[in-house]
Amino acid sequence: MRAIVLITLLAGAATGAVAQTAPQQQPAAASADRPEIGDFGFDLAGRDTSVAPGKDFYDYANGDWQKVTQIPADRSAYGMFHRLQDLSQQRLRSLLEEVAKQPGNKSGDFYTSFMDEAAINAKGATPIKPWLAAIKATKDRRALAIEAAxxxxYGVSGLFSAGVGQDDKNPDAYIVGLSQGGLGLPDRDYYLKDDAKLAETRTAYQAYLTRMLELAGEPDAAKRAAAVFAFEKALAGVHWTRIESRDADKTYNKFAFADLAQRAPGFDWSDFAKAAGMPVTGDYLVAQPSALTGEAKLWAETPLAVLKDHLMLHVIGSYARFLSSDFDKTRFAFYGTTLSGTPEQQARWKRGSDLVKNELGEDIGRAYVAKYFPPEAKAAADDLVKNVITAMGERLRKLEWMAPETKQKALAKLATFRPKIGYPVKWRDYSALEVKRDDLVGNVARANEFDFQRDLNKLGKPVDRGEWFMTPMEINAYYNPPMNEIVFPAAILQAPFFDPKADPAINYGGIGAVIGHEISHGFDDQGRKYDAHGKLTDWWTAQDVERFKGFTDKLVAQYDAYEPLPGQHVQGALTLGENIADLAGLTVSIDAYHASLGGKPAPVLDGTTGDQRFYLGWAQVWRVKMREPMLRQSLLTDPHAPGHQRVLTVRNLDPWYGAYNVKAGDALYLAPEARVRIW
Structure with missing residues (x-):
């Protein structure tokens, strides 16, 4: 439901590149003020200077790092996001182990319940047996819809997903939203695409479903798993593509609840809503109407036994991580190893830290911020955000292709941007959530129900514009269109993204470009559809829309041409919003960097100019190695391009050509008229 655009833990395959000589080198900062990485905030040893910047800038900046870096056995990819994720997990562990000594502390008790592996193994599947029994006992579809609700x-999505968010065309109100669901594989393409690798994955998935039924003590497991897979394949056939589902206009469909039975007949909507605690009057937002119609039809036509098994398998799969090790290992073998290529599961303390972060993030988050995010770091980040917003404003004012009336509204929207830095002003209250030290499955179920009900309780109340949708420990950031806000959790405001002791060029190329990225989401191909108040409305002139589409079509074609795996390209239309944001982020952040110099020339450090360091800062942020299955999954499902291709955004930027003396004939060279310049 929530219209949030994220920078996610992403990356791409990499290679190497050639250093330029620069005027007189100045000494690096004194040791007491050394940045965390290198002499000025960049790991020079990670470059491959045998590769020219114009041949492959990713390889030039990161090639030697790519050659020597080993992906840890418990990861499907490793890069700068993961480096900070490791740090966040370690910090959380120390905090959780401390509070776990205090019975009654909710975060500590939750962590303890996950870490007691012996007790979990002793229970086997017992904690979910009552749920499975209730599903098996249903006599008709109505009763099964109630169990699904x-x-x-408890956090198990069956036929579709339901939630509460802002009404995009009335952002001062909350509304219930419904979207397509029911798949156990990451995307419809996994079921439908004619591809040898995906065919192997489909076979492995059916084996996984079979094994889960066997572990639950169910007979005829292989036959029943095959029937569930056939049902999910039919669901995939009515699903919208990810490209279709990112269109803010097409996914805004307001139905009266009473009309759902006519628009999507065959499903027991009223019984489901009542059992879930959702309203049975008023309006609902439906993201993919034809998909819900198709899913409801399949629900009505599919044998009841198959529908029961489908729901049971989704329950087992959702809770396998919290059951005995046979369930947990079976789930990891498929989702971790087969789908993502990860050889080993993460240590239990890492998984426990992540679990508490996800379920009680603002409870343990208060302690995290108090210990690891000093006021001076927040103040420095606040200043950077202001500078980049100012640079974006200057870019908008100077635009030649945008009509004056659209430009005026765009500047008004920028003026109302609300940055959120580090952590919430008001922390979430978990006092009503019951947590027991010896009941892991119960804790997870109660936490999920707590969040679900918390969202339902928003209906009819004023929108809470202070709410955060990430915890302070997330290595991430987002723009939220109905809120018109940019949000940067504390944990991402660290090196290599942001280091107060690093050279400013590195910070502007790192977190500055990320800030610009998030700001520009308000003006990308979907974010631009929301006005200054966060309302989904058409506020651009038709001519502006057409001119903008001319730019974005070129960007789609540019990314479509990248082929990270043989035969598998980046999807330019799927990644368009993020590619626009990367382009804009770099464009405005280098302006902000130049403005920060106050008219003085940038110093030369370790043989690099200020502009060179700016682009190195960008390249360092997106350093990453990915296992092939994870890269394949990313190319099929991720709205971001892989890290390697994100770095190559620089080929559209005129200052990059000057900084690295890139000439016609170089592999990355684009003629000036071929460079995509939007802002």
Missing amino acids: KMQR
């Missing part, structure tokens, strides 16, 4: 409250 109960499971929805």
Whole structure:
């Protein structure tokens, strides 16, 4: 439901590149003020200077790092995001182990319940047996819809997903939203695409479903798993593509609840809503109407036994991580190893830290911020955000292709941007959530139900514009169109993204470009559809829309041409929003960097100019190695391009050509008229 655009833990395959000589080198900062990475904030040893910047800038900046870096056995990819994720996990562990000594502390008790592996193994599947029994006991579809609603409250999505968010065309109000669901594989393409690798994955998935039924003590597991897979394949056939589902106009469809039975007949909507605690009057937002119609039809036509098994398998799969090790290992073998290529599961303390972060993030988050995010770091980040917003404003004012009336509204929207830095002003209250030291499955179920009900309780109340949708420990950031806000959790405001002791060029190329990225989401191909108040409305002139589309079509074609795996290209239309944001982020951030110099020339450090360091800062942020299965999954499902291709955004930027003396004939060279310049 929430219209949030994220920078996610992403990356791409990399290679190497050639250093330029620069005027007189100045000494690096004194040791007491050394940045965390290198002499000025960049790991010079990670470059491959045998590769020219114009041949492959990713390889030039990161090639030697790529050659020597080993992906840890417990990861599907490793890069700068993961480096900070490791740090965040370690810090959380120390905090959780401390509070776990205090019975009654909710975060400590939750962590303890996950870490007691012996007790979890002794219980086997017992904690979810009552749920499975209730599903098996249903006599008709109505009763099964009621059980599905109960499971929805516990965090198990069945036929579709339900939630509460802002009404995009009335952002001062909350509304219930419904979207397509029901798949156990990451995307419809995994079921439908004619591809040898995906065919192997489909076979492995059916084996996984079979094994899960066997572990649950169910007979005829292989036959029943095959029937569930056939049902999910049919669901995939009515699903919208990811490209279709990112269109803010097409996914805004307001139905009266009473009309759902006519628009999507065959499903017991009223019984489901009542059992889930959702309203049975008023309006709902439906993201993919034809998909819900198709899913409801399949629900009505599919044998009840198959529908029961489908829901049971989704329950088992959702809770396998919290059951005995046979369930947990079976789930990891498929989702971790087969789908993502990860050889080993993460240590239990890492998984426990992540679990508490996800379920009680603002409880343990208060302690995290108090210990690891000093006021001076927040103040420095606040200043950077202001500078980049100012640079974006200057870019908008100077635009030649945008009509004056659109430009005026764009500047008004920028003026109302709300940055959120580090952590919430008001922390979430978990006092009503019951947590027991010896009941892991119960804790997870109650936490999911707590969040589900918390969202339902928003209906009819004023929108809470202070709410955060990430915890302070997330290595991430987002723009939220109905809120018109940019949000940067504390944990991402660290090296290599941001280091107060690093050279400013590195910070502007790192977190500055990330800030610009998030700001520009308000003006990308979907974010631009929301006005200054966060309302989904058409506020651009038709001519501006057409001119903008001319730019974005070129960007789609540019990314479509990248082929990270043989036969598998980046999807330019799927990644368009993020590619626009990367381009804009770099464009405005280098302006902000130049402005920060106050008219003085940038110093030369370790043989690099200020502009060179700016682009190195960008390249360092997106350093990453990915296992092939994870890269394949990313190319099919991720709205971001891989890290390697994100670095290559620089080929559209005129200052990069001057900084690295890139000439016609170089592999990355684009003629000036071929460079995509939007802002």
